[in-house]
Amino acid sequence: MPAFDLAIRGGTVVTATDTIRADVGVRGGRIAAVADRIADAARVIDAGGLLVLPGGIDSHVHIAQPSGPGIVMADDFASATRAAAAGGNTCVMPFALQPRGASLCEAATAYRAQAVGRCHVDVAIHLIVSDPTPAVLGQELPALIAAGYTSFKVFMTYDDLVLNDRQILDVFAVARSTGARVMVHAEGYDAIRHMTERLERAGQTSPYGHALSRPELVEREATHRAISHAELVDLPIVIVHVSGREAMEQVAWTRARGLEIHAETCPQYLTLNAEAMKGLGSDDAMAGAKYVCSPPPRDAGNQAAIWSGLQRGVFEIVYSDHCPFRYADEAGKLNPRGRTSFRWIPNGIPGIETRLPVLFSEGVSKGRISLNRFVALTATNHAKLYGLYPRKGSIGPGFDADLTLWDPNRCETIRQENLHHGADYTPWEGFPVTGWPVMTIVRGEVVAEAGRVVGEPGWGQVIDRTVDRGGMAA
Numbered sequence: 001m002p003a004f005d006l007a008i009r010g011g012t013v014v015t016a017t018d019t020i021r022a023d024v025g026v027r028g029g030r031i032a033a034v035a036d037r038i039a040d041a042a043r044v045i046d047a048g049g050l051l052v053l054p055g056g057i058d059s060h061v062h063i064a065q066p067s068g069p070g071i072v073m074a075d076d077f078a079s080a081t082r083a084a085a086a087g088g089n090t091c092v093m094p095f096a097l098q099p100r101g102a103s104l105c106e107a108a109t110a111y112r113a114q115a116v117g118r119c120h121v122d123v124a125i126h127l128i129v130s131d132p133t134p135a136v137l138g139q140e141l142p143a144l145i146a147a148g149y150t151s152f153k154v155f156m157t158y159d160d161l162v163l164n165d166r167q168i169l170d171v172f173a174v175a176r177s178t179g180a181r182v183m184v185h186a187e188g189y190d191a192i193r194h195m196t197e198r199l200e201r202a203g204q205t206s207p208y209g210h211a212l213s214r215p216e217l218v219e220r221e222a223t224h225r226a227i228s229h230a231e232l233v234d235l236p237i238v239i240v241h242v243s244g245r246e247a248m249e250q251v252a253w254t255r256a257r258g259l260e261i262h263a264e265t266c267p268q269y270l271t272l273n274a275e276a277m278k279g280l281g282s283d284d285a286m287a288g289a290k291y292v293c294s295p296p297p298r299d300a301g302n303q304a305a306i307w308s309g310l311q312r313g314v315f316e317i318v319y320s321d322h323c324p325f326r327y328a329d330e331a332g333k334l335n336p337r338g339r340t341s342f343r344w345i346p347n348g349i350p351g352i353e354t355r356l357p358v359l360f361s362e363g364v365s366k367g368r369i370s371l372n373r374f375v376a377l378t379a380t381n382h383a384k385l386y387g388l389y390p391r392k393g394s395i396g397p398g399f400d401a402d403l404t405l406w407d408p409n410r411c412e413t414i415r416q417e418n419l420h421h422g423a424d425y426t427p428w429e430g431f432p433v434t435g436w437p438v439m440t441i442v443r444g445e446v447v448a449e450a451g452r453v454v455g456e457p458g459w460g461q462v463i464d465r466t467v468d469r470g471g472m473a474a
């Protein structure tokens with residue numbers, strides 16, 4: 001019998017710290033050896049001229065999430081993980097959302113059941129706590145954390161999700177005592193409501209109103225408030241999808257005071273502009289709806305600030321915030337109410353398949369970040385922050401054989417027609433990139449190759465985690 005099930009030969013292995021010419025030997029779905037030469041394998045994949053990267057981990061995606069009356073998310077687990085695989089990802093982390101008035105445990109169980117048997121890549125599930133009743137705080141949340149749902153998100157905005165300050169403090173306290181990781185969507189509900197009503201009264205109801213209703217200071221204020229609450233409870237929170245300089249400065253200020261805090265951003269805040277929501281150059285008045293997400297994309301100055309935050313280590317993670325709605329669809333961006341005001345346009349854009357090429361191209365190929373930093377930002381730090389390390393997130397003996405073979409020189413143009421998600425558009429249509437995933441391997445099995453997703457859904461597993469706060473590095 002050969003010593004290895006699979007050998008990946010002749011590539012350049014890249015981790016968050018090292019870049020080496022090495023072969024990778026896989027046995028039983030795990031990496032068994034990284035060596036100068038691996039000879040004795042049942043299957044050999046030639047990685048000559050390619051980078052061998054830890055598979056992308058996208059630690060913040062929305063899949064089949066309830067989205068309000070008449071609105072349907074464009075991806076289920078099969079289509080979202082198909083797109084993830086094609087885009088070089090081996091693990092994604094979506095959210096089980098607790099509807100108000102419902103049990104968090106029941107929401108988690110039902111959501112997990114939707115995933116089991118349908119995924120192309122591995123999945124680990126976060127929670128969204130929208131109704132922190134005494135039963136949720138006292139029993140359900142601690143029980144779910146102990147059962148492997150070790151991270152959850154809370155919102156400071158959205159009618160159906162917003163928590164008030166007292167509730168935020170209460171859930172932070174549960175995280176403090178259980179060791180769970182809390183992610184905070186920091187935009188201020190009342191300020192957004194005030195701005196929305198003001199804009200509507202002034203007749204500014206088109207998609208661009210979305211950007212005007214959520215200016216940077218709305219994000220900065222909420223970020224500061226979340227940080228203050230976290231300090232009171234002594235909890236190192238995660239500020240998710242930071243879009244602007246001012247919120248970023250709050251994170252840097254917190255660290256300068258010696259406090260632990262984590263911060264993440266997304267490709268949209270590095271490459272998209274709020275101007276796109278004006279739909280200029282299109283005769284479709286709603287075209288800007290394709291870019292409506294929260295926080296909204298900002299301006300060139302903020303893009304530059306976020307890039308500098310990536311370079312200086314303010315941000316530890318780049319995830320997609322994949323939240324797909326079809327555009328030309330009454331259950332999506334063009335729902336009847338959405339045509340009357342931006343406030344009813346579902347928030348979110350697709351990005352699970354384009355995250356890695358966009359960041360590689362704009363970051364590594366353009367010389368803004370190193371290859372090793374790219375790996376940290378797209379895989380290793382996700383695993384470390386969210387309890388998947390050392391099972392996932394790097395290349396070395398014992399890690400799951402989750403690998404992406406990457407052609408750093410391949411030039412492509414992002415086109416909807418080539419993508420695998422359930423949405424009917426991409427905000428990056430026509431975006432040129434240098435660097436492209438050519439093969440995705442999950443626990444030793446090829447799941448995508450040359451732009452095709454191979455194999456049936458069901459290879460991807462739902463992974464439980466255990467609380468672990470150690471080992472995080474930017």
Ligand code: DUC
Binds near residue numbers: 292348
């Ligand atoms: N905003 C969110 O809070 N989540 C998903 C997408 C979005 O735009």
Ligand code: ZN
Binds near residue numbers: 185241294
């Ligand atoms: Zn959010």
Ligand code: ZN
Binds near residue numbers: 323
């Ligand atoms: Zn999100």
